[in-house]
Amino acid sequence: MRALLVAALLFAATPALAQADGAAVADGRYQAVLGDCAGCHGDDLSGGIALETPFGRLVTPNITPDRDTGIGSYSAADFRDAMKTGIVQGKALYPAMPYTAYARMPDKDVDALFAYLKTVKPVRHAVKVNQLRFPYRWRFLMRIWNLIFFHPKAPDPASHSAAWIRGEYLVNGPGHCGTCHTPKNMFGADIKPILGGALLQGWFAPDLTGDAQTGLGGWLAADIVTYLGTGRSAHSIASGPMTEVITNSTAQMRPGDLGAIAAYLKDLPPAPGNTHASLRDVERMKRGSSLYQINCSACHGLDAKGQGPLVPPLTGNAVVNQADASTLVRLVLAGSQGAGTKAAPTRPAMPSLAWRLDDRQVADILTYVRANWGNQGTPVAQDFVGGIRAGLQDGQSASK
């Protein structure tokens, strides 16, 4: 039994670290956390996860050190090229791989990450990456795209605190927050407002700027640290793809780095044009209020204040006020489960209500919620709900 206990103690260390030979690997593992590699490449990093882009489907490649199907044949220089230029072994990557952000990473960190990736268990898993539509499947087009859109540069550090500088780097560098939260143009390149909120794969990644309604204007820096570290704060509980970002990445970041991210985000000026006055249609508000009482208030409360760590408030919660209500509609129709972290292991869930509320009812409830308790969101149209419901049903039948 004693031997078992020893084995159990060893088990506490991750297998990769158990074989580690030096600080570079440990540092590289942390770089993998900062860059959330597992978010797209999977827990074992062997890829195969489909990303639905406006240009077709991309499937994430295998980045384990398997020689034939992974990156076992890469040199450190190849890896650096992939991470920072988007060109590897003469082949152009698609910017779904956020090399546009990773370009900000110092070579030392990229090399450490490569050293770490060399230590993970090789998985034989061949992936057909490029399933994009014509003409996007022509990789060479990306070289032109790079010429036009890819100009990585760090801001002038003068007049900023050390925390702000680190935070700006983490958010726009390895953290690649803008990949989801920054709106894109028709070519998939970032446009302003940076981190102003964007629709991606059916979820609206919220505004992270200082807007009091739609952004983080009402959050304290400490709320941001708690949210990223645990998956919840007094204002919100992570949903959708963010739950994985929390568990794979931010919940494992060092407290100082979370503080730096908060310092930077709290300094972003409100993105213009995100807040709209709610239009109060009295009849819809009445219907919405009654439906809210029946379907929502048991958990979220008649005052919409939620329940501590378990149920998010619907007042002062930026997700409620986003210009685009896609995420809200999805949450009501499909439900959502919070991230499970060491500090907050519960993973409370919002149940799916698609079977019990029709499109008009969902629209009325959300219109009511978005215009009540000080919220300032635009009305939600019945057709808009119908479109998302159809999309969810397609997704279900496609996955069967």
Add this chain to the structure above:
Amino acid sequence: MARMMPKKDAVIIGLGWTGAILAEQLTAAGLNVVAIERGPWRDTATDFNIGYMQDELRYAVRKDLFLHAATEAMTMRNNPGQTALPMRDYGSFLPGHGVGGAGVHWNGKTWRFQDTDFEIHSHLRHRYGARKLRGLQLQDWGVTWKEIEHCFDAFEYVAGISGKAGNINGVIQEGGNPFESPRSREFPNPPLKTGYPPMLFEQVTREMGYHPFPEPSANCSRPYVNPLGVAMGECTYCGFCERFGCANYSKASAQTTILPVLMARPNFEARTECEVLKVNLSEDGKMARSVTYIDAKGTECEQPGDMVLICAYGLMNVRMMLLSGIGTQYDPLTGKGTVGRNYCYQTSCGARIMLEGKRLNPFIASGAMGRTIHDFQGDVFDHSHLDFVGGAGISCDSTNGRPILYRPLPEGAPRWGAGWKQAAVEGYQNSMGIGSQGSSYPVKENYLDLDPTYTDRHGRPLLRITFEFPDNDIAMSNYMADQLETIAKAFNPKSYAVSRTRKDWNSVPYQSTHNTGGAIMGENPRTSAVNKYLQSWDVPNVFVIGASAFAHNAGMNPTGTVGALAYWAAEAITTKYIKRPGALVHA
């Protein structure tokens, strides 16, 4: 040939309350643990959906979450002279099924047995003399209140119990139960709000000189984060507790208190829809080697382990021991053998009080938001001049006002037509119940064994229950019914009716799921199946955890004591057994 699985440090049979507690404690101590559960995986998010959980037809009438007799039935008879017949449908009691077990659909009343319960034989003999106990097979549990109090505390804090302490370290607390045994600190959460009927009960009993107090409840009175970091929500008083999973994360269960942490541990694995057939012993029968189970695909598998923890429902724990040859079958004629000994139940009676012109609003309800008096509990009151020992908690609950099954009618009301409708309307708002939940003391003729005739779908003998309410308990219950009658009269009701416990236990109408004993703990291997740490006397790497270990049943719901015993056994395993595997008590 059974498919051989990689060996684990501990194999747990059943992932309900006790299985989850043991798995959490053992994995925290670094052991590799697998829990094998017969029923399905169940989780709040997916299985107790707020949108359809309050479906009385599905869950209360059709009993969707319960064990069904087709999976495992039991046979019953009232005495050894009868031939037992199988229950075709569970009625008198309703065992759980699936992850969380009966802890998913309980009401949430979370009592601590009293200090005198653990030393019941010594205590009663000392107070009344041995003659008083004649005919009863009462015995001490082998553990004392002082030893186990911290385990009650551990369970109550993990489960977020709401209540008011009545005795903290010997100091009586205003508003709590003055008869409870000393606890080391206050409950983690304040009492729930209560409904109108329990408020009336509190008023009436207080005026009578009794000591009403809020029931300790596993329905959480406020948002709570337990010591494992798991969050619970505030009870909404929806009245769908017993027979239902809680959709609000408010009722403590393995799901709402332990599993989120346990499932994330890399040294834990849960295998659901896998039915354990038996525990396999070494050739000399002195060690458990493995368990054999049938997985969801019907494949027979063998799971070896250094320890086997039998954590199923109490009755099934006993059956598993008998099917596996762990310990010796108890024989009521000779008193020899220990497995199956001291099976006990619960001895209850009730009164229905019909008031006039009230709006009792019974739909405002929760599993355990009532008021109780313990003036007649255990040995709180003097039994010198009474013809029985034992006692009961007397309670008034608002547990449900649900539309299908809650239909109280005044005495003599028409059974159909317009008159019935009128009476149903009046009864719903004017009728309230009070109940006595009484102790069940062991006698030599009440026991468990394997049925000689009937088998389950795998060809294994069913468990046979031989049970009749003992004379002692009938006398106790009649005394309690008299108390109920006195209390009922004090309401100045329009009418009231008292229902008494009768002989000839019948397995059809629902009575109580508080089956206890059969694998009882104790000081002596000749009279108990497991020692004070719930370790088998005969096969020391087997622990048998649950209400099966109760040496008798008190006049209280068992779950609080089951939880405490689980922490007690876990502590013995993690602090004693894994350092020196082997018998922890040498008799």
